[in-house]
Amino acid sequence: MRKTIALLTSILLFSASCGEASKEKKTREETPAVVKGNTEKDTLSPASEEKEEEPFVLTEENAIDFFFDYQKGLTENKVKITTSLGSFTVELYDNVPYHKANFIYLTRKGYFDNTMFHRVVKDFIIQGGNADNLETAKKRKEIGRYLLPPDTRKGYKHHRGTISMPSSEIDNPHMLASPYEFFIVVTKPGSYHLDGDYTPFGKVISGMDVVDLINQQPVDDGDWPMRNIYIEKAEVIK
Missing domain, CATH: 2.40.100.10 (Cyclophilin-like)
Structure with missing residues (x-):
């Protein structure tokens, strides 16, 4: 009887620890990775980067x-x-x-x-x-x-x-x-x-x-x- 109780206790403890490990793993996977550095620059596509300023030219208007x-x-x-x-x-x-x-x-x-x-x-x-x-x-x-x-x-x-x-x-x-x-x-x-x-x-x-x-x-x-x-x-x- 004592052996049976001890076996059941071991099984319950093992199951609980597996559940925590699974929960921790899932939490890490669902969290977005932190991007270090200038995130605005990193996420800009080449097409959206600012164009170089055109040189200033004098005109009759300005x-x-x-x-x-x-x-x-x-x-x-x-x-x-x-x-x-x-x-x-x-x-x-x-x-x-x-x-x-x-x-x-x-x-x-x-x-x-x-x-x-x-x-x-x-x-x-x-x-x-x-x-x-x-x-x-x-x-x-x-x-x-x-x-x-x-x-x-x-x-x-x-x-x-x-x-x-x-x-x-x-x-x-x-x-x-x-x-x-x-x-x-x-x-x-x-x-x-x-x-x-x-x-x-x-x-x-x-x-x-x-x-x-x-x-x-x-x-x-x-x-x-x-x-x-x-x-x-x-x-x-x-």
Whole structure:
């Protein structure tokens, strides 16, 4: 009798332990595995990953707003231009904000580097910012196509040494400015017939002798220098 009771007790204990083991195993299998690391990244499919941001390009629609924001807090107002004939420095006027911001922006983007003084009119102006090379065309495409409104009511005149912006060659009754080019007045004491039509946005403060030297170079019938005059580097300085 005692043997029978002991046997039954053993069977009951064995069954209970098997039940607990089975329950524990089932619980583990039904619990989701914990994914370590960045679960959002791990669960993204290639198709849902964010695309790379497209490069910013200036247009007629966004240029004014962009330069309005860009000029806020802009303290730099001097640009040194190094040419194949020497260097000179221009100081930009603070109260012609769009043209100042545009010139600083293009300088920082490296646009003027390796462009040329492509138009030289004796005893009148030198004009730069263009070139007949693919590099310049590529830069313009990457920066964007846009024009700037004239700002001629700040009281600045086209004195000798004034840097100003030419109007675009496209159909342009409002004399909108071509943002990639500039001209510097060489005439003594100035070329005041330009006042009111073009926007003076700065002046040469050192190196006017280099400007004069550029103006003295031989040119062809189209006012293009017979020998290329490069802007090797333009840089914002303090």
